[in-house]
Amino acid sequence: MNSDFEDGLRSTLARSKDEDTGTRLSAIVDLASMAHDEQAMARLVEMLDDPNVTVEVDAAEALARHGGTNGLLAVLENLGRRGDDGDFRLHRL
16 A cells, blocks of 8 residues: 555545544545545445435445445445444434
């Protein structure tokens, strides 16, 4: 990996953990373009459990569109886990 990519990835990963929702949302766009990288994919998967539903949805879309089979499987697994979670179901009501 080249150092420019590593620097960009490191910066994007930091932004994806920012308190500001807008900053996390913009980081998703950049992480999606780096979806070939394991760290970027792993962070997008983590973001499926973000406290903000918009971040969750955007992360799921990025994984489904840019993460290939593994990205889609991560989204489906997350949805399946939520279906078994009583608290999640209660929240939806």
